[in-house]
Amino acid sequence: MMKKGALFKTVRVLVVLLVSAAVAFLLVQLRPRAEKQERVSNGRLVETVTTRSQSLPMFVEAYGTVAPREALKLVARVRGEVVALHPNFIEGGFVRSGEVLVAIDPQDYELAVRRTKVGIRQAEADLDRLEQDVLNLDASLELARADMKLALAEVKRLKKLAGKDMTSQSVLDKADRQYLTSRERLQALENQMALIGPNRVRLQSQLEMARVAWEQAKLDLERCRIEAPYEAWVTQKTVEIGQHLSVGQPVGSIYRAGAFDIEVKIPVGDLAWFPDGAGSGEGLKAEVRFSETEPPRIWIGKVARIKAALDQTTRTLPVVVQVDEATGADPMANAAGRMKPGMFVTVRIQGRQVDHVHRLPRHLVRDDDTVYLAVDDRLEIRPVAVLRRFKTEVLINEGLADGDRVITTPISNAVSGMKIRIK
Secondary structure (H helix, E strand, C coil), X not given: CHHHHHHHHHHHHHHHHHHHHHHHHHHHHHCCCCCCCCCCCCCEEECEEECCCEEEEEEEEEEEEEEECCEEEEECCCCEEEEEECCCCCCCCEECCCCEEEEECCHHHHHHHHHHHHHHHHHHHHHHHHHHHHHHHHHHHHHHHHHHHHHHHHHHHHHHHHHCCCCCHHHHHHHHHHHHHHHHHHHHHHHHHHCHHHHHHHHHHHHHHHHHHHHHHHHHHHCCEEECCCCEEEEEECCCCCCEECCCCEEEEEEECCEEEEEEEECHHHHHXXXXXXXXXXXXXXXXXXXXXXXXXXXXXXXXXXXXXXXXXXXXXXXXXXXXXXXXXXXXXXXCCCCCCCCEEEEEEEEEXXXXXXXXXXXXXXXXXXXXXEECCEEEXXXXXXXXXXXXXXXXXXXXXXCCEEECCCCXXXXXXXXXXXX
């Protein structure tokens, strides 16, 4: 009985296993078959920007430091004591043209003017006396010539009588002596007349010297007043009231208000962007920007000149830009906003205009001067001609046409003709 029960269990296990295997086989055979599909690529998704040609002015950008166009170091031209100072003659003060900045004691120089005027009158009186002497000599010469003629006629008459033994020799000798005396007197007067010319020159020279001394005295008197030659800002004052000045001693310094020069250095090649016929660059418009304030300050200037020699260190060409500001009725009202010497500024010089150029961000142009274009659904690698490169953009004048779509999406391992999709 035991053997029959064990055999039954074994058969039952075998049946269960066979049934399970059959069911599993049927499930495998009856499962749905997967259809094989080929992989299809629609292309890489990219973004593009459409190009449009423009006409753009070519700007040349450089940097420089503002300097006054005219700066003066004021010095004393006469010696003396300082008796007055202009109230605005202080560092940072503004003075108008013709205003007296420093006054030196004028008393000594006023006396010198009076003394030289007296010298002029004395010289004029000497000349007048000489002219009167000339008139007197002319009258004396007429009398002397008449007297000599009479004496000569008397000698001739007595000689005729002596030939007829009608007069004595002593009378004739006496007439000869009178004639010689008259002749000697005439000669003396003529000698005096001959000296009139040199005396006149001497006295005229004395008069001229007296006038020169008078002019010098007046000039020294004027130099007692040190005036501002133009509207100016005071940068330094080195004198005080009561101080005694010597000739040539500095008293301060000023610079012309509203007139500034900025020297910038540009590469020689950038001269090509100046208009044809403007090789000197004179008159080209320039924008001057001071960026250390908020908002930045901007002035409009012009190119004054291009220097003749290159900078030995940077091998660039110095260009001088002029800026002129109006001072106005109250220059102190805009003291904070005006241009000042020492400012470090950016200068943009407007050059000639270039037509039919395309402007692109610099990162879209590859190192080999090519750009990626979207043509239909394909990528095209197109070479271009770069006209100018800037920090953030590039100007292209050949290789692009209006309506071209430049790919802006970064693509690695790009190949011309690869399939793309435009976002």
